[in-house]
Each structure stands twice: as structure tokens, then as C-alpha cells.
Amino acid sequence: MKILHVFYSTLPNSKGGDIRSRDVVESQLEVGLDVLAVSSPFQPPAVAGMAVEEFGGVRYYRTYSETAKLHVSESDQGLGVKLKKLAKIFKLAGFVHDLASREKVSFVHAHSTFFCAAAAYYASRRLGVPFLYEVRSLWEERAVMKAPTLKNRFIAGVIRLAETAAMRAADHVVVISEGLKAEALVRGVPASRITVVGNGASLSRIPKVEPTVLQKASNDFVFGYIGSLSEIEGLDLLLDSVRRLREEGWENKVVIYGDGPAKDQLVRLAKGIPGVEFKGAFAPADAAKIYQEVDVVVNPRRRSRLTDRVTPLKPLEAMAYRKPVIVSSVEGMLELVKDGVTGFVFESDNSGSLKEVLKQVTDSPERLERVVCDAYEFVSANRSWRSNGIKYKRLYESLIAA
Secondary structure (H helix, E strand, O other), X not given: OEEEEEEOOOOOOOOHHHHHHHHHHHHHHHOOXXXXXXXXXXXXXXXXOOOEEEEOOEEEEOOOOOOOOOOOOOOOOHHHHHHHHHHOHHXXXXXXXXXXHHHOOOEEEEEOOHHHHHHHHHHHHHHOOOEEEEEOOOOHHHHHHHOOOHHHHHHHHHHHHHHHHHHHHOOEEXXXXXXXXXXXXHOOOOHHHXXXXXXXXXXXXXXXXXXXXXXXXHHHOEEEEEOOOOHHHOHHHHHHHHHHHHOOOOOOEEEEEOOOOOHHHHHHHHOOOOOEEEXXXXXXXXXXXXXXXXXXXXXXXXXXXXXXXXXXOHHHHHHHOOOOEEEEOOHHHHOOOOEOOOEEEEOOOOHHHHHHHHHHHHHOHHHHHHXXXXXXXXXXXXXXXXXXXXXXXXXXXXXXHO
């Protein structure tokens, strides 16, 4: 059984969605499926000019055009750039069709956004093979969250219509959370055509080491954030909490790994707060080294329709690395973390609540060993990519048998 995956963004990018994309294809390869991937015209190859690259035994076909100068970006690039990107959908559709035909694929599996779904739909219908659409986020919410202008609300409405059309057109929809399943149901997708394949951790990539919080005094714990620096992540709350803790004599170091549109603002907010360090962007291969430096991982996401619907990858990765996690009480986080059992939860959008939880972790380190162990067991039993690979395989087989 051969599966062609159509991705908007992939390796060598290192955001959470790119790591999920890597783990989707590699877990499917591990359970005996034949997989290949196509990336969007906005994804440069790791090596300039390469038309095909291989990561983890999977071929990634590149459609990027150096001359077009269009890239994957979380920043608002303006309506003109959006329209130029939209026009590239025809190029991607033709490429996906030709590759799927040549490789005689069994399924075309597109991943958010609707841009990939439209290209996959075109190819699948011309070739008579099933089309799956994997929904990972509510993309229309991002622009409105940044600035609820009339233009952004209009763009969000158009994207919502396009995403809904993609879900309804698919032979089957995969979502990454129960919140997104509820959203798909509201948009008219029957429950029988929806499968949840949640985010997970690739345990085979993670070295089995003693939790660093068991090897240090609590006042030496390094607290860290690892991921995209965007407004929804609530890192301004973390900085405000640390600023207030410094006034009380709390001296723990805080490191922030990643890059993104909110970085400049966060750097400004961090001025005058001692012990906060921005480490910059990182490659997926650096993950083990980064997690060895960080003792406690903080994910302070702000509440929104988006964060209540979507479960992030990073807390699971941290739990698999045997790191205590601190998360906000948005619904997407509560699908993963039970307060005091598999992590620690603070009230979303409340820097005072986060401040108290940070202090609680350093004041009561004796609780951490049990939390770390329970969190790792939760990931092993329920959120490994091996089990996800099996779930995908069974889904494909059931669709063929139907």
C-alpha cells in the first residue's frame, strides 16, 4: 500500500507541525507502509536546488521555486503575497497528479492547509484513488487573533469556507484532537468520516536518561520554552511572571528556544529581567541537547478558539524527555495534562497564576519524581508514534475494504 502525503511545510523546518509531519511518515514506514511526500511551493529544500531529498528513509519531492521568493511564514505577508501563493495551487496540483500517477499510489493524504487539500483532491479524483484530509489547526483564527480588522475578518471568513469545503470533499478526515473533531462535526462532516490521530512522541528518538530535576537542587532548575515564538504561545505571561518572581528573590534561569513573529516584542519585554536568555532557532536534530539543558518546560498558551481546539506537540515531547511540564488551562492542553498528576496547570491568561505554579515547582521538588514518571507512562501507553502508525494503517485498510 503506497501513500502520497502532501505537506505545506516539512523538514528541515522545525516547528511543531513539521515534527508531526516527520513522525507521521516515519511511523507509517515503520509499520510497513510505502510512503512518499510532496512539499508546497513555499518550502525550500535543505540543499538548494534539490528536487528530491530523503529524510528518515522517506523521499520528499520539492516544488519550490527560487525565483518566486515565496516562503512558509507565520508573519502577515499582505494580501498581494497571499494571492501570489494561491496562484501556485495549480502548479502543486499538477505535480501531485503526475507523481501519484507515476508512483501508482493507493491514497493521497493531504495535511493542513486547504492549499494542500485542493491539490490532493484534484489528483485523487482524476486518478480514482481516495483522498484523506488531515486537519491540524483552525488557520482562520490566527489572523483575527493578531488584529481583528475588517480585512483580517474577511480573510478569515474565506479561509474558513475553504477549510470547510476541503473537509466535506475528503473521503475521510483525520483530526489531531477531540476539539477539532467537534469542529469538523459542526461544519457538516459525518462522525463516520472522522478519525482522531492525536499528537504523539517518537520514543525511539529519545534517550532514556534520569530526569534532570532529580539531579539538581530546585534553585538550580532551568525553566524553558521550546517552540515557535508567536502571540498565541503566551510567552509575555511567562516573562511577566518571572519579572515578579525576581522581586521576591526567585533566581532560576529561564531560556527560550525558537523563532517567530513575536520574537522582537518578547526581547523588548525581557529587557531588565535578569536570567532570561533567548537561544534562537534550532534544528530538529538538536532536540536532545536542548532538553538536556532545560529541566522544566513551560507552555503558557493563551486561550482562544484555536488553542481550545488544538492540542500542541511540545508538552508531549517534553514529557517523553522526562521533563515536568507547566501548561495553561486551555482545552487543548487539558487533553494532555492532568494537574498534579502528569504536569502542572495554571489559569490561562493569568500571569499571577503562572507565577504561583513556577514557585510551587521550586518550593516542592519532592512532587516531581512521581509527576515525571506518570507523564512518561501516559505518553508511552497513549501517545507514542508507533501506536499512531498502526492507527493510520488500520484506517487505510478499512477504507479500502469499505
